[in-house]
Amino acid sequence: MESQIQKIHNQLVAKEFTCTALVQVKLALLKENKYNSVNTVLEELALEAAAKVDVKIANGEEIGLLEGIPFGIKDVYMVQGTYTSASSDLLKNYKSAYTATAIQKLLDAGAIPMAKENCDSFGHGSSSENTVFGSVKNAVDTSLVAGGSSGGSAVNVAANYTVFSIGGDTGGSIRQPAGYNKIYGLKPTYGRVSRYGLMAYASSTDTVGPLAKSIEDVAIVMNVISGKDAKDQTSVVSEEIKAEVVASKPEGVKVGYFKNFIENDAIDATIKADFLATIEKVKSAGYEVQELDFFNADTLVSTYYTLAMAETASNLSRLDGTNYGNRIEDKNLKETYMLTRSENFTEETKRRIVGGNQVLSQGFSDAIYLKGQELRKEIEAAFEADFNKVAIILSPVTPGPVPKIGEVLSNPHAMYLSDAYTVGFSLGQLPTLTCPFGTETGIQVTGAKNKEQTILQFANFLNQVQ
């Protein structure tokens, strides 16, 4: 699909419609929506921003590419003065006191904030059913889950309610819902986009990234939100993604895929066949394809969840209803903490906090947490070795098809295992793009750290041979 951002930009400049009219149409869609994809509609902010763009156009002033483009924001990002609930009861009425760096950069570029989008509570989930705002429904088939945790963001883009959305990806939360709703979703290299103002889930793998309908739009948004930020000391300097490089044919690129992801009993037969058909297309186009050995899915999932739970138990320990949040009073401060947390966290969030505190406690930390850290180092070293052999690694997004609503939350262990193909790249802090083709739930294109341009270029080639 062509760039929606460029198309709307041209229409605004040509005065085919006003920015206010565009925003009003999108606001109506967001309010009436049948997918439960939105927690708060930012009507006042959006109309105010749109009016400014219209004044500039009316005065004959030049506007930037993102100026007047409506976008959505996963409800885990701070936007000053708006509710930021993390889809939880605890923070349902919490107002952001400041604005996240990535969002501020988009606002500075003139993009129009439309909505805070429904998601799994605190990012804890793979279906966007773990939310106090009601399960998000899939944009392609409403009987299916939207995916998670950035489910509302993926659905809003797929349904044309927003032109792009900003999601968050800790273990697959952008890539998997992008695949489930047949759009693009990029998990950038860890640190490429500042995490300042993102409500922390697992700080060592949390990333900020776009969901959009075209590769060009992913690149446009990335070029605006990337960059080093003094407010996030893990952020890194990055180079611009050049549109002309992304549009050109990749030359001399070696491609790999993990044999054990494909040769196992857990993968759905159709997803396996479709993935291998894509590999054949890559070979037919003249690229060398290598089979690679990698860690088994059980080890990847267990390592990721062990570390993510430990980090989330620590990050969410600050949520006790003292300074903010839905405090529930009890007989003393300690009991107030306990009652507030017991009543305001969802079952899945409590499961992850308890699991995290288990692995961090005496007697468990050596056998589980520290061993998990060892495994992570080995996984990172294996990626480094693989990217000395190949430039691109292809993989399915999920082992199975999109689940029906209600199937996921009842079996948490199965939910964790469904993240088998996404969590490894999170542990490796590698850039990975989901493309909406190749298998029913899409295909992932991964590169070495900071190789976003390379993966977008290869994805563009894959799109052309579909």
Added chain:
Amino acid sequence: MSKIMPVDILSSIKGAKSSEAVDKLFEVIKNAETNQNSSNQNAKNAVSIDDLRADVVENSSEITKQIIKENFPKEKDGYLVVSKVIEG
């Protein structure tokens, strides 16, 4: 006094206990084989001392201060109210 603190107290969640789904993940880690040589890798994620933010207090804007106060669960005369201080 026992040094073992139960997970419900550690987590500040009433009645919290370990779950079968999560225990299955931990079992995989316990049984996994690791390469003992990997621990000598550099701490690649460490932040350079040159990148550290200046250790200075920055005053928040008036709007930020106002919103922080709006978020107080219980407020009296501009002060945050808590139920009772934990003893000893």
